[in-house]
Amino acid sequence: MGRGRRRRARRGMGQRRRGRSRQPVGRVRVRDRNRVRGLRHHPDRMTTMVNGPRPFHDRLVAQPRPTGLALAPDGTRLILSVQALDDEGTRYMSELWEVDPAGDRAPRRVPGSRQGDSAPAFAADGTLLFLADRESGECDEEPGPSLWSLTDGDAAERIAHHPGGTTAFTAAARADALACTAALLPGAKDLRTHADLLRRRRRAGVNAANRTATRTDRFRALVSHAGLWNLESFQGATDMHAYFRKIFGDPRSRRERYEADSPHLDAARLTTPMLIVHGGQDSRVPESQSRELHHDLRRQNVPTGFLYFPDESHGVEAPNHLRLLYETVLGFLDHHVLGEEWRRPELL
Template sequence: MTTMVNDPRTLHQRLVEQPRCTGLALAPDGTRLILSVQALDDEGVRYVPELWEVDPAGERDPRRVPGSRQGDFAPAFAADGTLLFLSDRETGEADEGPGPSLWSLPDSGEAAWTAHHPGGTTAFTAAARSDTLACTAALLPGAADARAHAGLLGRRRRAGVNAVLYEVTVDSGAELGPAEPHTFVLGRDASPVDAGGQGLEGAGDMALAPDGSLVAYTRAPTGAAPDTNTVVIADATTGAQRVTLSRPGHLYYSPVFTADGTRLICERQQEETYDSEWQVTLVAIDPLSGEETDLLPDFDNWPWPGRAICSPVPGDTTLWFTGDEQGHRPVFRREPDGTVTRLTASGAYSSLCATPDGSTLYALRSTLDSAPQAVRLDAAKADQDPTPLRTPGDLGPLPGTLTEVHTTGDDGFALRGWLVLPEGAAAEHPAPLLVLAHGGPQGSWSDWPWLWNPWPFAARGYAVLLPDPALSSGYGQRMQERGRGEYGGRPYDDVLALTDAALARADLDPTRTALAGWSYGGYLANRTATRTDRFRALVSHAGLWNLESFQGATDMHAYFRKIFGDPRIHRERYDADSPHLDATRLNTPMLIVHGGADSRVPEAQSRELQHDLRRQHVPAGFLYFPDESHGIEAPNHLCLLYETVLNFLDHHVLGEQWRRPELL
């Protein structure tokens, strides 16, 4: 195992303890750059948010924001340069109840309590050129405003009631509780008791026009049309709706107004069905007429464009966005005439910010061999390398190198994946191989992962293949077409094709291999368990096993029902792709990992797999985290995940004695 000199910790321990950079906020004058960081608390048992200040010039070391505390999060700037954030700090008002409040922090001085909503505020945004704020917070059914909501919360608490009556289908993104999200608008001098604003209808993402006159938000899907939501543009003072826009089979996300307020830019997503591919684009909506324009009609990189940022210069319709492309997530610039230019040569970018003149961008950049850090970019230069800024945290040297693997699918389509090679891998000492399948299936191995990071395995001597099979993003619309309706077909074949290409290398050992995956990757691990015995061990984390019971229980029921169909009518789709139907073929040792609070892939999927493995007398373990959801969030749990999986692989792939983790 490779470790840092004089550092007794394993790499996965250092990985878990590493501060995580999660977001950026730039002051209106471009002089302050605030970084959101997730760091271990004093006991080392959970991650807590912190606010750090990064020097935009890259000359000074980063520092904790003066006046901030652990627990402050979601930074943004008001038009006058005041730093705003959410926090669970004590407000001094006993009757306000728990939950995050909105706080403000000037350049010098103490933080001031700005607004509170009973039960807490979940998100907020500030107008670019006015003192108007918009917040997302919840109201219980029957509560007309924040004061009535507080009364109902108190009555439920005193009665010891946490029951919920659902009158519509609980679907993806819904909180499993009775309250519904609303958007509230308030001025900076509004009363913090009732959030000072007009409650609008149930809302998700939101944006304010720069002058604060309009608010836009997305209304959640209804039970009647779970694959369709609505964009609402309303008067920010009265809440009166001016424009409502929806499109059957489409969802809108991440609204943002242009600098002059004449257009609203949104992501528009057409979700996958059995007969059509997943498609994502950016659209512009006229806030007066509601007319919608596709901004990327001919962009076939299929980059799954993220939240756009608009030029801060009024009248300039330039915008920037990120999107997957060939194992990277570049920054793209769209000119007013529709021309799209890729600005970055490599890496995965997020959290874009533009300077007031639109000449410079700041972003977080990561790769599969470097954790996220703040960087500076020229806002117009093509295929550039960024200027790194001094950022908190340093994992230290990694135990190996990163390269690529290329091959073709059975249809001639060009396939690629990343390959992590451990130190010392050579023809004389070939390394064992772990194939690690990503989730999604729409997604790509492009940025630094905290969950299922390849480097702890490289530190133990494993090479790690990170394949992008059919249905992965960043390879054009054809990559979606070739995987449509074949959850366990062509994607599985592509993973094996890339595995064969990797094992053609002399420095990898084809007799010592394993495959692991999380979510959809866990499904591919389960599919592999019933299709081949070429691997010595398999790990399935939150994987789908019985597609019929899964699509009836997941929080994304409507989405998966569109893909798989009614099992009473489209039996052939389940027969083709549900691994549980081939349970008698199980014979490879498996480790199952699942969280008890997982609503995306309910834990019953793994329970059923475990029962089938036992019936087939296959060696199997079940690593169960009762309080975790679809991922693993707690640092100690994440450390146990890596330790258990590594010991399982060492036992079955390398033939070493099984070592049960001490805390298990």
């Protein structure tokens, strides 16, 4: 290749590289062109390029870890999602802040916003929308982000919820329409079938080991950790009675569901050796559930063991307790499944 052709080739490559580096990713325009002509938010979500007056520029880039920008249809409000350390200083939480596009007012936290609010956007009528995993006072099938709105009175209102959470949304610029994205369980054709499948999965999960013990003898041993045994007594003792009433129904009006699903009614079928694990501080599934199961197993002369942690809650967290838990579980299974001699764990 001649010298002239190589020089032209190098010049062309440099021009293409420079052209790519200046391409903005996302652009928000403000109507007052004399003050702010453009905002560029880069894909690293840490950089915002502003072409505008210095007060506005300084106040915008001073916000910590910006993760989103939303400009009101009339150009008078600019909302951004920023991240800051939580009260314990262990993780970053997002919240909504407002920056004056004219640069006249200092940035402020959006009234009514809380830690965890994210993904701000404006509807065509100027309503501020965002995603948040807040308590709405309703009993949801499963926690997860929902679509919320903030009115002029600083009152947040949930306007859309999907079991399992909403992952993203977009608002039409000139119409009263929203589009949301959310995951569906395999086999679900719509939100109704998804909610039904989710309810079945939840009901099967909390009952799995104990229900299996009364339905089959195919297993040589089972381990039950903070499982449900007597659904009716559990409903009155758990700290989430409204949540589980949504799953199982009210025992006073839906007796048939409790009679069909409560394992303790089939205690006479217990034949499989079981190791029971429970924490004394568990308010989600009170320890009385495991004590009832342990009593029924002994009444049926079924080999059983009860590993009790007085200081643990619904899960086991202390390192020595975790070690003891796994040593006991493995030893119990080795004894009943593999036929090995039972060895008492050193920490027990």
